[in-house]
Amino acid sequence: MKFIQSLLRRGFEPMEAALSRVFTPAWNPFYQLGAIGFFFLWIVVASGVYIYIFFDTSIHGAYSSMERLTYNQWYFGGVMRSFHRYASDGMVVVMALHMLREFALDRFRGVRWFSWATGAPVIWLVMISGITGYWLVWDQLAQYIAVNTTEWLDLLPIFGGTIARNFLTNTGLSDRFFTLLVFLHIAVPLFLVFALWIHIVRVSRAKVNPAFGLMAGITLMLLALSFIKPAVSQPPADMALVPGELAMDWYYLAFFPLLDSWPGNSVWAFAGLATLLLMVVPWLPRGSRVPAAVVDLDNCNGCTRCVEDCPYNAVTMMPRSDGKPFPSEAVVKPKLCVGCGICAGACPSSTPFRRAVEPITGIDLPDRPIKVLRQDTEQAAARLTGPSSILVYSCRYSVAAKDLENANIAVVDLPCIAALPPSFIDYVLSRKLANGVALVGCPDSGCYNRFGVEWMKDRIDRKRDPHLRQRVPRDRIAALWIGRFEKAKAKRELQAFSQRLAQMTPAHSEEDAGVKRA
Amino acid sequence: MSSVLKFAGQGVFYAALAALIGYFATTPAYRHFPEDQALLRLAFNHGGAPVTECRKRSREELAKLPPNMRKPQSCPRGRVPLVVELALDGETIYRDSAKPTGLFGDGPSKIYQKFKLPVGRHNIEVRMRDSRRETGFDYERTFDLDLGPRHSMVIDFRAEGGGFIILK
Numbered sequence: 053m054k055f056i057q058s059l060l061r062r063g064f065e066p067m068e069a070a071l072s073r074v075f076t077p078a079w080n081p082f083y084q085l086g087a088i089g090f091f092f093l094w095i096v097v098a099s100g101v102y103i104y105i106f107f108d109t110s111i112h113g114a115y116s117s118m119e120r121l122t123y124n125q126w127y128f129g130g131v132m133r134s135f136h137r138y139a140s141d142g143m144v145v146v147m148a149l150h151m152l153r154e155f156a157l158d159r160f161r162g163v164r165w166f167s168w169a170t171g172a173p174v175i176w177l178v179m180i181s182g183i184t185g186y187w188l189v190w191d192q193l194a195q196y197i198a199v200n201t202t203e204w205l206d207l208l209p210i211f212g213g214t215i216a217r218n219f220l221t222n223t224g225l226s227d228r229f230f231t232l233l234v235f236l237h238i239a240v241p242l243f244l245v246f247a248l249w250i251h252i253v254r255v256s257r258a259k260v261n262p263a264f265g266l267m268a269g270i271t272l273m274l275l276a277l278s279f280i281k282p283a284v285s286q287p288p289a290d291m292a293l294v295p296g297e298l299a300m301d302w303y304y305l306a307f308f309p310l311l312d313s314w315p316g317n318s319v320w321a322f323a324g325l326a327t328l329l330l331m332v333v334p335w336l337p338r339g340s341r342v343p344a345a346v347v348d349l350d351n352c353n354g355c356t357r358c359v360e361d362c363p364y365n366a367v368t369m370m371p372r373s374d375g376k377p378f379p380s381e382a383v384v385k386p387k388l389c390v391g392c393g394i395c396a397g398a399c400p401s402s403t404p405f406r407r408a409v410e411p412i413t414g415i416d417l418p419d420r421p422i423k424v425l426r427q428d429t430e431q432a433a434a435r436l437t438g439p440s441s442i443l444v445y446s447c448r449y450s451v452a453a454k455d456l457e458n459a460n461i462a463v464v465d466l467p468c469i470a471a472l473p474p475s476f477i478d479y480v481l482s483r484k485l486a487n488g489v490a491l492v493g494c495p496d497s498g499c500y501n502r503f504g505v506e507w508m509k510d511r512i513d514r515k516r517d518p519h520l521r522q523r524v525p526r527d528r529i530a531a532l533w534i535g536r537f538e539k540a541k542a543k544r545e546l547q548a549f550s551q552r553l554a555q556m557t558p559a560h561s562e563e564d565a566g567v568k569r570a
Numbered sequence: 571m572s573s574v575l576k577f578a579g580q581g582v583f584y585a586a587l588a589a590l591i592g593y594f595a596t597t598p599a600y601r602h603f604p605e606d607q608a609l610l611r612l613a614f615n616h617g618g619a620p621v622t623e624c625r626k627r628s629r630e631e632l633a634k635l636p637p638n639m640r641k642p643q644s645c646p647r648g649r650v651p652l653v654v655e656l657a658l659d660g661e662t663i664y665r666d667s668a669k670p671t672g673l674f675g676d677g678p679s680k681i682y683q684k685f686k687l688p689v690g691r692h693n694i695e696v697r698m699r700d701s702r703r704e705t706g707f708d709y710e711r712t713f714d715l716d717l718g719p720r721h722s723m724v725i726d727f728r729a730e731g732g733g734f735i736i737l738k
Contacts, residue, residue, distance in 0.1 A: 071571050074579030081583070141591045196602055206682065211673065213680040220613055220724045221737045273584040281592045294603040294720045299596040309600060369636075 053336075060156035065535040068498060076531075077496035079263045085150035087262040088247070091270060092146065095139035097241065099132040100445065103503030104238075107188070113246035114190040115288045122284055137259040140182050142270070147178060152292045153332070157449075157500060162342070163254070163364055163388045165334035170251045170330045179245040180486040182304035184237040190230075193298050195219070195289035200311045207316045222291045255386070256365040257503070324329070342467070343418045347382045351401045352414035354378040358395035359516050361470070363502040364388050367395055367415070382415055384518030391415045392501040393471025397508075401520050402473035413473075420467070429476060432462035433485035440554035442530075442546060443486035445472050447493040448502035449535055451542045460550050462486070469493030474511045474520035481528055487553045490546060496533040505533055528553065580737075603686075608717035610685040610694070614727035618650040618670060618676040618700040647676040653699040654681055656709070659692055691716050696725055696734045709733040 068082045075081065081088060106365055108117035108127060121129035151171060153282070154160055160168035183201065187194045202216040252258040261267075286299060291388045300308070310319050329487050358367045359382065366388035369380040377566055382395075395415045402413040404426040411422045433443055438460030446453035447469040468473055469491055477489045491508060498507040510516035513531065530549040571579075603609070626644040632640045649670040656664040664683060671677035692715050697707040711734035715723060724737040 069577075072582065074576045074583065128599060137595065138591050141595050142587070145587075145591060213682060216682060217613060217615075220611065220726075224737070267582060269584055270587075273588050277592050280588075281595075283595075287707070293724055294609045294722050296601065296605060297604050298600050298602055300598075300600045302594040302595065303591075309602075321606050364597045 057156050057158060058151055059498050061535075062537060064156055065154055065537050068495060069535060069538070072495060072497070075266075077498070079265050080497055081262070081266060082149070083497040084152065084259055084262045084266070086154060086252075087144045087259045087272065088266065089143055089146045090260045091262050091267055092139045092143040093241075093244075093248075095135055095271075095274065096143065096291055099136040099139065102129070102132045103136055107234075109188060109231055109234045110182055110227045111225045112227075112290065114188055114230065115285065116176055118189050118285055118414075122282065126282070130282050131278045134281075134283040135274050137283040138274050138277050141301065141303045142187065142274070144182070144451060145496050147175065151175075155215050159500065160334045161243070162334075162390050162433070163366070164390070166254050167251055168332045168334050170247065172327050174244065174251055176327070177240055179304060181237065181241045182301075184240060186301065186304065187233050187283050188230075188237060189355060190289050191285040191287060192282075192289055192295040193286050195291065195298070196295040196310065196397075197260050197297055197305065198289075200308055200561045204311055204316045204319065204325075206503045207320060211324050219291065225291070241534045249552050254365065256363055265339070276513055295297055326486065342392060344386035344389035345393070345417055347384055347415050348372045349376070349381055350414055351412055352378075352381055352399075353401075353516075354379075354380040354382065355414075356382075357398040357399060357400065360380050361394050361398040361503070361507055364390055364396065365505075366390070384415070390501070391417055391419070393420065393466065394468055394504055394507065396422065396503060396519065396537050397471045397473050397511075399469075399473070403476060403519075404473075405475065405478040417467070417471070420471075425464070425466075425472075425476070426479075428464045429480065430485065431482065432464050433464045433475040436460065436486055438550075440485040440488070440550045442488045442490050442550055442553065444490040444546070445469065445476070447500070447504065449536070450494050451536055451539050453492050453542060455544075456543055460506075461490075461546055468499070468501045468504040470507040470511075471500070474518055475514075477529060478521050487556075488530065488549060490530040490532060490549060492534070492542065494533065495535050515558070527556065595659060603632075603720055605719045606689050607686045608689055608719070608721040608723070610687055610717075611722070611724045612654070612656055612664070612681055612683045612685070612696065613724055614651060615678040615680050616700060616729060618652050619702055620646050621648040621650055621675075621702070622646050630738075647674045649679075650700070650702055652681070653694075653707070654678040655697040656683070656685070657695040657697075658685070658687065660695075671688050687717055689717055689719050694725070698727065698734075702725075 064082065068080060071080045071082055071555070077083065090254065103121065106117060106121045106125075108114055118133070122133055123130070154168065175298055183197060186197050193323055199216065199219050202219055205211050206213045207214050218224065218226060223552070254258065292387050307319070307323070314322075354369065354372065356369055359369055367382050368385065370383045372378055372381050374381070396413060398417075401415045402416075402422050404411055404422070413422045416422055433456070435441070436459065440460055441459050444453050444461060444463040446463050446465055448465050448467060450469075454465065457463055474489070480489050493505045493508065494500050496505055507516060509531070512520045512526070512531070513520060514520065514522070530545065532542055532545050544555050572691050624643040627642060627644050630685070632642070651670060652668045654664070654666050654668060655662055663685065666681070668679035669675065669680050670711070677735075694713045694715055696711050696713075698709045699707045701708050712735060717723065725734055726737045727734050
């Protein structure tokens with residue numbers, strides 16, 4: 053599985069890097085595939101409402117009403133029909149990319165199992181919505197889908213083997229049955245919206261709207277496609293003839309040829325197993341569980357910064373339980389915590405400057421407390437012997453910076469770049485542990501832990517608590533937001549930073565800033 | 571990167587996405603059914619005879635039953651399976667025994683079979699046994715069909731209409 057993930061990441065990363073350059077990271081479509089999927093869905097809903105106004109919901113009127121809409125009203129009705137079809141197809145494209153990307157980034161284990169597992173029913177509902185839509189046009193493709201689907205459904209005992217009998221002859225077709233299909237095509241998407249809500253309910257600050265520019269671009273793209281290749285019907289359905297060659301929509305109908313070549317029960321077994329496999333992926337093979345963050349009430353003043361910064365809603369505020377004069381205290385929900393350490397990075401008590409007492413903070417990771425982070429920092433700094441030394445804090449989901457260590461570069465690994473309290477940067481520079489500090493994290497807007505890069509940038513820019521102190525010289529800090537496979541770029545950037553540092557005057561110290569050592 | 575290049579890059583992205591969506595929305599074409607064949611479907615639901623004869627209840631038996639359930643005869647719920655055969659131009663190409671549906675085997679048996687036949691004239695003979703007898707058939711019918719390319723024909727069964735019919 054790791055091999056497939058690595059292969060996929062190698063495919064995604066260059067594309068993402070290229071798209072970040074042309075779109076900027078904030079508009080990068082690959083960083084908001086889910087949100088684009090939602091946008092496609094809204095287009096499908098809006099265009100569907102318009103089409104429904106002109107649609108004749110009878111089996112004999114459906115085809116002609118769609119033809120009138122497509123040709124007599126080509127300038128708008130036809131465009132709406134094309135929007136309806138192509139936005140539906142686009143939804144499948146981004147859904148597949150979204151799923152593959154989350155899989156490639158290993159973002160389906162632990163607390164993320166819920167979003168992953170609830171994604172499988174979403175796929176079914178999207179497919180059912182699309183397939184029932186194709187029935188309604190009642191052309192030869194609809195006939196093919198109707199006959200094959202009902203024959204397939206008839207294999208299930210609950211249907212009693214009678215649905216396919218609705219599609220034996222032209223005279224046997226029933227308007228009432230067709231009305232049921234119209235109802236299904238409206239009801240299933242409603243269930244889809246509900247399933248999507250469940251899919252994102254555990255995601256904090258879920259992004260459901262893509263950047264405005266992307267929405268405009270996608271709308272224009274659909275408009276152009278609608279005029280270049282308008283969505284049209286195939287010849288009308290005729291039950292006296294078996295459809296021969298069909299222009300298939302492979303996004304929704306790719307598995308239909310299986311029904312022509314495999315026994316229907318085998319297709320059911322395949323579909324069932326594929327769904328089951330998809331749903332159990334988070335537990336196959338067993339992911340290592342990182343210990344959840346813990347709160348130390350003696351050092352927690354209920355400031356809520358950890359709650360604000362947690363990307364997984366794993367920290368909440370509760371009434372104070374220890375009698376201290378603060379209204380609330382932070383409480384971690386271990387089941388939701390991924391151990392990213394962003395909360396520890398956000399805690400104002402997370403400081404390495406304490407010497408008289410052990411550095412203990414209000415909320416911390418049991419397997420990598422602040423005390424250990426300071427030890428790691430000092431040990432890494434001790435390895436630096438070069439003239440323009442850089443201490444690198446590196447996110448473990450970004451490039452493997454450890455491989456770049458040399459006399460001028462020493463690396464401290466972090467579970468997320470935002471797990472680093474900004475005071476550590478001050479500590480390294482003011483104590484002259486290194487000439488510069490480099491922060492290496494995931495690509496901008498593509499953080500493994502969703503907001504780590506954003507929060508860290510805001511802390512350095514003093515837009516988000518805890519701020520990096522004003523006295524820290526910003527020119528001695530370098531930020532590299534890059535992907536796992538951009539080792540050459542990381543090496544280049546660090547070398548350039550090292551050269552810049554070599555040309556600077558010696559680093560400031562606490563004494564320069566008027567701070568007394570403890 | 572200059573803004574011109576950025577816009578050009580975005581244009582390339584949207585064009586690629588449109589091409590991806592537009593192409594697979596209709597192509598490649600799929601050949602579902604060959605031009606030189608026709609489709610014959612044998613499709614019907616029909617209940618076989620009860621598995622045994624009805625039995626007359628004795629006076630003692632009737633007395634033990636609640637008044638509203640005192641039917642003079644006791645009939646089994648289960649039905650016999652249907653035995654169905656279809657012969658094409660004298661050669662039997664399908665023979666099956668269709669079990670009754672339902673938890674207690676008291677529902678109708680369901681037949682839904684598809685046959686791809688070469689285009690042209692064919693003699694089709696359909697036979698079905700729905701009684702408790704061991705051999706022979708209760709219904710038989712022969713059709714001479716002239717099947718064109720991709721023609722779809724359906725043979726149904728209507729007990730009240732005399733047996734097998736071609737659905738129009």
